[in-house]
Amino acid sequence: MHKNLFAYINKHSTSPLTSEEEALIEATFQPKKLRKKQYFLQEGDVCKYTGFIVKGAMRQYSVDDKGSEHIVHLYIENYWATDRESSIMLTPSVYNIDAWEDTEMLIITRAEMLDLMKKIPALVNMIQHMDERNAIANQRRLSSTISNTAEKRYEEFGNNHPQFIQRFPQHIIASYLGITKETLSRIRKQAMK
Amino acid sequence: MHKNLFAYINKHSTSPLTSEEEALIEATFQPKKLRKKQYFLQEGDVCKYTGFIVKGAMRQYSVDDKGSEHIVHLYIENYWATDRESSIMLTPSVYNIDAWEDTEMLIITRAEMLDLMKKIPALVNMIQHMDERNAIANQRRLSSTISNTAEKRYEEFGNNHPQFIQRFPQHIIASYLGITKETLSRIRKQAMK
């Protein structure tokens, strides 16, 4: 099960893990299984863990006063699920994270991760790399959100994340894009020509 | 002039800079002055430099087919101006960055920065810290953009960035929020009650 994680780390760092380092990682990251609809994080709780998804699909969302969900992140295999703000600041999260499919994760606390980073240089490397990718992806998404119409956003999303379109139903995608499911349905109908 | 940068680094890292390290930083970061409206980065160019703003105000924006500007970032003192995607991937930028006020910066290339990070541990530390803050800020902005109405977004923006409201005219703020200047004007009129 930890093999996927080793592969991920090696892919995103310059120096490959030694077997001692692998053993250390294996001892620290705890396996965690979630059944569909189970919560990984609930609004109001401090986000204690960061989870690497080995298998499955998850979503992160907030719920507004009217009870509507606003999906801010979708996760599948090889993604990291967490609320960084809550995890770093130790403040109660405004988000929920739950499993959309049955999911297997490897979880770690922030303290454990900081500790591991001291012992495993490749990890620091990986984190830096991840942060860069993350910043780039966020920038793109933000830019698309403030610059484009709903139609173009959906189109760009489809190009950038074909996996998500296959994996999550339309109403979830709509929420992720910040539009209603009805609007997305109509956009698709239009685009079909 | 580099003193602001030293202070910034010390504030965002655990171990303070030694005087040797300061000397090294001073030798690497080049001063750069921009007059109001001058470009720091032009669409189509690869973003070669990252600039720490010592004094002044800048904006980053894209221009769409119709010639409208979409502002994605605003910068003032102690902010870093750059297009990370272009700088890291070495791809032509889709953004422009220019000076909104006369601006003094300290600039550095990515290669120089990576080199400095090898020599100065506190810098690695600072970058990690910056990336975290950045990720949190981006998350908040994204969340606000997809979840809230224009009115709430403006309100939140005002709470989070009072400095920007004083420093940039309304039509710039409007663009940053992804709405037109007319809409922002009407929102403000409403809110005045």
Place this chain on the structure above:
DNA sequence: CAAAAGCGTTGATAAATATCAACGCTTTTT
């Protein structure tokens, strides 16, 4: 100092998107 450019506002109208309600189909649960 005169002209031009920048800025914020307002009105009239158009376009984009949300809301509410209903329906048919499929999948899951009991």
Place this chain on the structure above:
DNA sequence: AAAAAGCGTTGATATTTATCAACGCTTTTG
């Protein structure tokens, strides 16, 4: 096997926001 829940779609209508044009005021520029 029946009931319930989930999903996507459509229609009618309301709301939000954009667009276009015009104006007055201030600041900058020649």
